[in-house]
Amino acid sequence: MIRKKILVFILLAVSLASHIFAQSHTAPQEELLRRGIALYSIGRFNDAAAILQLIGPVPEALYWLSLAEISMEQYNKALSTLDELENTDHEGIWSAESPYHRGRCLFYLGRHEEALIMLGQYANTLDNSDARKAATIYWMGESLFALGWLDNAADAFILIVENYPHSAKFEAASYRLNLINQKRIEAELLALLRWSHEESLKSLEEFQQRERQYEQAIEIYRQRIAALEGRSEEELSQSPYSFIPDDTFDPGERDTGAMLDSGIDSGTRQELPTESPWQGRAEDRINRIEALINNIEGLSETLNMMLLREN
Numbered sequence: 001m002i003r004k005k006i007l008v009f010i011l012l013a014v015s016l017a018s019h020i021f022a023q024s025h026t027a028p029q030e031e032l033l034r035r036g037i038a039l040y041s042i043g044r045f046n047d048a049a050a051i052l053q054l055i056g057p058v059p060e061a062l063y064w065l066s067l068a069e070i071s072m073e074q075y076n077k078a079l080s081t082l083d084e085l086e087n088t089d090h091e092g093i094w095s096a097e098s099p100y101h102r103g104r105c106l107f108y109l110g111r112h113e114e115a116l117i118m119l120g121q122y123a124n125t126l127d128n129s130d131a132r133k134a135a136t137i138y139w140m141g142e143s144l145f146a147l148g149w150l151d152n153a154a155d156a157f158i159l160i161v162e163n164y165p166h167s168a169k170f171e172a173a174s175y176r177l178n179l180i181n182q183k184r185i186e187a188e189l190l191a192l193l194r195w196s197h198e199e200s201l202k203s204l205e206e207f208q209q210r211e212r213q214y215e216q217a218i219e220i221y222r223q224r225i226a227a228l229e230g231r232s233e234e235e236l237s238q239s240p241y242s243f244i245p246d247d248t249f250d251p252g253e254r255d256t257g258a259m260l261d262s263g264i265d266s267g268t269r270q271e272l273p274t275e276s277p278w279q280g281r282a283e284d285r286i287n288r289i290e291a292l293i294n295n296i297e298g299l300s301e302t303l304n305m306m307l308l309r310e311n
Contacts, residue, residue: 029055037064045071059089066101075105100136107143116143134160134167145176154180 032055039048049068055061062085069078082098082105089095099122106115119140126133141156153176160173167173 029058029061033058033061033064036061036068040064040068040071043071045069057084057088059085059091059094062088063094066098070101070105073108075108078105097132100132100139103136103139103143107139107146112143112146116140116147119143128163131164131167134164134169138167138169138173141173141176145180150180150183 032051036048036052036055039045039051045068049065049072052061052065052068062081066078066081066085069075069081079102082095082102086095086098099118103115103119103122106112106118119136123133123136123140126136137156137160141153141160144150144153144156157173157177157180160167160169161177164170
């Protein structure tokens with residue numbers, strides 16, 4: 001009987017001591033947690049993290065510690081803290097937003113596809129009326145934007161602007177939409193500039209080809225003049241083309257006016273003599289040919305001016 005009383009007394013003493021120890025141990029943890037949250041709220045993230053780390057594996061402390069590490073851009077540390085939070089918070093109260101913060105960390109680490117998957121899965125668990133859904137969709141849009149999928153990113157930002165006008169991400173989403181539209185305009189202008197440059201090169205090549213044709217025609221007439229100066233009037237009257245070497249002049253090109261007309265558009269065409277340069281005396285023929293050469297040279301100068309304007 002006495003032994004039983006002694007045993008009961010010992011058990012009560014141990015229970016009381018445990019309760020007193022637990023109270024004395026919990027009080028400092030609560031104080032540290034309060035101080036850590038207060039420091040985080042005023043932006044002293046380093047001090048907040050240092051205090052929160054002293055608390056140990058307490059879900060609420062780990063939650064605020066992860067936020068402090070994200071604010072300090074220590075994303076790998078934050079991912080480790082979020083892992084510990086999910087393993088510790090068995091009730092899931094403080095780890096409910098863990099996928100959202102994990103997605104942000106992955107985004108900042110440049111792992112945009114992983115962030116997109118994580119945030120998409122989390123968004124599917126949220127109700128449309130939940131304010132966290134707008135923030136989640138926004139970071140999905142940022143991930144899509146970083147991947148270069150501008151059309152999909154625009155859809156995400158439009159969803160925020162149209163359905164969540166009171167969201168904290170409304171202004172940021174509107175800015176991103178304007179930026180995407182600007183990039184689209186830049187792409188269109190770049191394509192137009194590239195097309196214009198290609199057309200300019202094509203036109204330049206055509207002009208150079210015409211110029212070579214004119215130079216060849218001028219050379220033919222110069223050879224004709226040289227031949228005329230060495231022939232008598234009687235020889236010229238017998239055969240207007242006999243003095244021109246076969247390898248110099250192709251009878252198929254005798255209609256020089258038609259050949260020149262085919263190489264220049266009507267807007268720059270200069271009038272060529274309509275009467276044949278082979279009629280009349282030899283001296284008159286030479287004068288007519290020289291006038292024709294001057295006209296052709298004038299066409300060449302006009303072409304050069306067109307080329308300069310094109311460049």
